[in-house]
Amino acid sequence: MKVAGLDIGTTGCKLMVFDREGNYVDSAYRDYPLKRTGSLREINISAMTEGVFAVLNELTAKYGDIKSIGVTSFGEAFVMTDAEGRPLNGAMIYTDPRGREECGQLVDALGADVIPGITGLAPHEMYSIAKIMWIKNNRPETYAKAKHIFLIADYVVFCLTGRAQIDYSLATRTMAFDIINLKWSEAVFRAAGVDIPLMSEPVPPGTVAGKWKGIDIVSVAHDQVAAACGAGVFDGNTAVDGAGTVQCLTPVYDSLPDIPVMSKNRFCVVPYIIPGKYAAYAFSYTGGALIKWCLDCFGKGQTNESLEKCYKGDGPTGLLVLPHFAGAATPYMDTGSKGAIVGLTTATTASDIYKACMEGVCYEMRLNYDRLRTTGVHFTGINATGGGAKSRIWMQMKADVLDLPITALETSEAGTVGCAMIAGIAAGIFKDINEAAAHMVRRTVTYYPQEAMHERYMEIYDRYKDLYRAVRPLV
DSSP states (O other): OOHHHEOOOOSEEEEEETTSSSEEEEEEEOOOOOOETTTTTOOHHHHHHHHHHHHHHHHHHHOTHHHHEEEESSSEEEEOOOOOOOOSEEETTTOOOOOOOHHHHHHHHOOOHHHHHHHHHHHOSSSSHHEEEEEHHHOOOHHOSEEEEEEEEHHHHHHHSSOEEEEEEEEETTTOEOOOOOOOOHHHHHHHHHHHGBBEEEOOEEEEEETTTTTTEEEEEEHHHHHHHTTTOOSEEEEEEEEEEEEEOOOOESOOOOHHHHHHTTTOEOOSSSSTEEEOOOESSHHHHHHHHHHHHHTTOOOHHHHHHHHSSSSSOOOOEEEBTTTTTTOOTTTTOOOEEOOOOOTTTTHHHHHHHHHHHHHHHHHHHHHGGTTOOOOEEEEEESGGOOOHHHHHHHHHTTOOEEEEEEOOOOOOOOHHHHHHTTTTSSSSHHHHHHHHHEEEEEEEEOOOHHHHHHHHHHHTTTHHHHGGOOO
């Protein structure tokens, strides 16, 4: 018997298969285009669906004993469909600016403090409900035809099983879900003028939706929650460093945190895999994306590893990089902010800039960590996943800047692993999340903070804390 995890991202989807002992067996990946028109950003739903079915068909043809498949996806983006699930619109992703005016209308109608108290989210146009309002206001014929409004994972689950259900954490990314009562918020939908029956039914993480080719299809979670699960983080003692395209620090709260304090810092509060617990996201839009940009622009055909080796210094570069190359995420949530590199001289090399970009991401996470500590977090260690976790230099840098031990995990695909873990529980292979983690969460090396290096980084960080306020008025 085998289980699998399906992780659907903004530019590609991956399916990974594991045996009943939690050992990796095989994987398949397909990418699809992200449509960019000026500042507008959309996923082509048909292309995404083709990719999903391609990986599913490829691996289910090879392994006939797959018992269950867990499904996770990125959040916020949604698709309106007819009754049969045929798409009526392209799916706007979180960086698409549409919905800004509508978000303001929601704030005017409900109050800036009321919305976080219901939804766990500080008001922002990135979330689905504001963009749904934009469709209703600007594409009324599309809204009139809609029989369903899906986020990405529940759309795929519907395509596979015919059941419209969405887990609590993904539903939260709409900014229209009541995180305390675990249901759609009538107050938010009423203020938005959107019909609740169009939405999928909220269900607990790990709920089986139905069968596809005789395989149980399981609704798991929003991808960051799935990644926290796949990283083996189940309580407040450990957080997750997700070093992917987006850099995300995910702590877990053992009870509902103080919502006003969380909202003040723009940290979301999301129902976790374990009932009664919550996760939060402190993130930068450009983590690995910034490193890739740097490599593309300054690498001259080099690899990440070769640029790392070229750096001759010991400790901080002294450069300041504001990593807002796709806008600022927490704690600012300022989509108009821009990136900056400060301190360049004629002696600056490509490897200096490359390492400085790594430092900029670390400083931004340190700034978020400082804010998180005012919300009651008490984690004393971090589990790292994502492509960035393979970089020894970056992992040591993060440990030094955050002054916390960071353990790299064997897999860079914690979201897919988390999906498979939950699928394994649904299949009866594992009795609970702890048993699943014992089989599937595999740690490699731990990077411990170096006191002397931490002090050197903090000298630079003291300047970094003023960088956003200095640069923002100029751009």
